[in-house]
């Protein structure tokens with residue numbers, strides 16, 4: 345179907361079919377085309393392709409469409425290897441060749457910096473990818489349910505309550521897949537009831553499997569709606585028989601009506617309360633609920649980029665803002681005079697302090713609070729940084745923090761971002777006193793549209 349004059353002033357409607365040329369990739373991995381100047385996001389369409397698409401949603405400024413047919417195919421189009429790729433929606437770029445994914449992530453950053461930071465030639469480097477972009481996730485956190493009498497474990501299809509079975513998920517590490525399968529089999533064999541959200545009856549809600557890549561230790565946590573698990577002793581024996589490499593079996597109790605996975609109470613059913621993991625030179629004890637980055641191989645590369653950008657010589661005071669469990673601070677501490685971290689969540693700060701003790705690192709301190717409140721307060725008290733690392737959530741930096749950075753003027757700002765748009769908007773504001781020297785994209789989650797980057801801003 346060609347764009348015709350006939351339809352020029354007729355509003356678009358759901359169900360309408362059209363032919364579009366896809367110009368670029370959107371932040372959620374959809375192809376972007378234009379129909380009479382209106383932006384149309386087409387799921388699973390790739391840049392350079394000509395596609396037939398059918399509108400599924402029409403808004404004032406944009407529309408969404410589903411792909412009906414690829415008329416002209418991109419050379420980057422590949423057959424997605426995962427059998428539930430369409431239903432799951434987690435890896436929405438699996439239909440794109442991996443090298444092309446890396447290029448598109450670099451382009452997304454360039455586009456965002458052109459649009460919001462008004463930079464004609466943003467200094468964005470090629471994306472650092474993975475040699476093997478599969479089996480990279482160290483943790484599976486799968487809901488369980490019954491479908492046609494079968495026990496399934498996986499994730500809900502986006503926007504629905506339909507569970508997609510993720511047996512053998514190709515981005516999960518082999519060990520986490522094995523743990524999930526064995527846990528399913530053991531629960532099924534012993535007839536332990538699965539939690540049913542509608543009736544709010546049953547026991548098992550979620551299977552959480554974690555593997556420590558550096559040490560090979562593994563951990564299983566069963567999240568239950570009830571305090572007790574029926575036949576728990578038999579269950580432990582079954583799990584140990586099926587998974588001889590397990591180091592830790594825990595139960596977390598979550599009886600609330602909530603979309604949060606974990607409840608307040610965790611009980612150790614068998615083995616050690618935590619597993620040992622290493623990242624670079626650092627050691628970690630990971631308890632059932634402890635946060636740890638999901639792709640350790642890329643995390644180490646990201647932190648090396650942060651270190652390189654910070655360019656420390658041992659004399660600097662560094663702030664690690666939005667520090668989580670303190671891993672960036674600990675990565676930098678041996679090269680700095682001192683590092684101070686700020687993080688909103690008290691449990692994460694506790695973990696950060698514990699991680700510092702475990703690694704014998706004394707020139708760090710971690711503080712609970714909002715970065716935008718503590719940093720100006722410290723400045724008033726005379727504590728200022730030479731280098732500030734920020735790693736905010738998707739929303740980017742708080743306006744008060746940007747203001748404080750512009751007042752205190754540290755020599756360097758190293759900005760770790762998971763959202764090109766907010767990064768570019770924040771850089772636009774910081775540009776009055778800082779020059780953007782480089783942006784290094786890094787692929788933390790291959791086959792997903794997630795774009796992580798590390799940028800260096802230097803005081804002018």
Ligand SMILES: C[S@@+](CC[C@H](N)C(=O)[O-])C[C@H]1O[C@@H](n2cnc3c(N)ncnc32)[C@H](O)[C@@H]1O
Pocket residue numbers: 637665666667668669670671672686687688689692713714715716735736737742
């Ligand atoms: C992207 S994570 C940072 C992770 C950490 N740097 C790492 O590498 O593991 C963002 C963190 O910022 C924290 N956070 C959110 N808002 C904050 C605020 N206003 N001040 C300080 N921390 C905040 C979140 O709790 C979260 O741990």
